[in-house]
Amino acid sequence: MEIWIAEGDGKRGPFETYLVRGRIEEGELSGDELAWHKDQDGWVKLREMDVFRSAFEISDADVSVALPPPLPVEPYPFLRFFARWFDISLYLLFFFSLLRLAGQGFVPMAPGLFLYLYFLPCVLLEAAMLHKLATSPGKYLLGIRVNRTDDKRLSIQAALVRSLRAFIVGLGLMVSPILTGICHVYCLWYLLRRKEAPWDTMTTTRVVAQNPQVSAVLRFSLLFLTVISLLFVVLRPAFDTRFEEIREDVRKRLGEVR
Template sequence: MDFFLSLRGSKAGPFSIFKVGELLERGEVTPETLGWHRGMEEWLPISEIPALDAVRERVLAEKEDRESEAAPGPPPMPDRPPMPEPPGPFPQAPLPGTGAAPAQVLTRAAAIDPPRPFVRFFARMFDYTLISVLVFKFSAIEIVQPHVGESVADFMTRYLAEMQKPEARQFALALVFSLIGWHVLEAFLVHLLGTTPGKAIFGLRVTTNEGNRLPVLTSLGRSFYVYILGVGFYQFPFILIGMVFSIIRLLTSGACLWDQHLRTRVEGKPLGAVRILLAIGAFFVLLLLQSVSYS
């Protein structure tokens, strides 16, 4: 069973029951921290979630044992009772209840980024466009362009006739194999660098839930998870279904299906004005290269 916790006002997770116990033991969360798991109607404190009773009681018992072992013994009896000191003003003493509350310590694994599905969408579309432009660049196909004053029916007739040529079929086959090869390359890029060209432009990085680099098999599995379920082999209508499902799931649960199953996460830097201009410029360069290929 996976649990989600409210940390610094944000939803964090999913965590296993053992991870929740570890966070309780280290003091990074308290029994008053709000939590939720599938089947609950609302967020409740950890102390009121029945599924966490056993781990909470174990952590509290271990904490009491450590405190009792570390408690000092009684001091030796004095020869005579000390004389009480006369009361006096204490201007330096803080008033009760006015001290600053101790800051809650959060590890990197407990931190969580906003989902930002559309940033991730444009990052993947940049990678897809990059591969498509490269395939166009080295192919002999001529892209059908509409003529001035040409009707839609005439253009579609010319387009369908062009798509029946052997060159068009060879191009489609080359694009399919290029995208499969790209997902293999993407897996190794994520394993080595944690990012791809599109993700780097948008400030995204893929890590494990603990913030570590992905193992190569996990990275390869994630890449083809996305290829099959996320973009539907890049074939209509499967690509539309996969992307809509991924966006909805990311907005509702905070993680895509493959990230939850493989225990991975996508970290992101703030998307400031400089990064937005960089992304627009990168897409413009790709479109410029694509137009040169068509001309």
């Protein structure tokens, strides 16, 4: 079979089938060139000709096998740890500041439904920010973004599920410092082993982070210390009151012993 091929500004040929196949195997022909032989009505792409279709299928398969897999995403566990606690501290600062402005005192956390009212708005706010911005204040400062595996934004449902699971699995519902610490250790082990957090595995989300510059780390550290300091100022009256209550209780107990 004699094959004519459109190359450059004209047509070249005729070529025997084995010569064309050899050029395909050498990579000289991509398959997008127009070709013709006497038994067909018009010009078609070389890869669409029955006699060469199998050659291009093999070539494409070889290329796909030869391509390396995507590079693994660096987990940066400590960046994510500090970013989350920045968000939590910032939320608590606004929450307790609003309580004070409203003339309400600090309500000690107690087991039960009321405990979760402290953090439910935090979960909802984080979900909304991940849906709209793919980041949160702490993550933004450290260059962290949360997307779907296809790099598109999370839906509001996916963002809410992710935030809830991070709050439950990563923070242990914040019901106890000991439980929260255990959850942190487990998540650190999981993240280093699997290169993703448990809630990202559950929701098939992808966290993109990069090693921040020194200036970004310094800026983040300064802002974090500022938030913590302001939070301490807001809560200090409550701490002083609680400390006095503890002292008074100790005095009463000592008086009963005597």
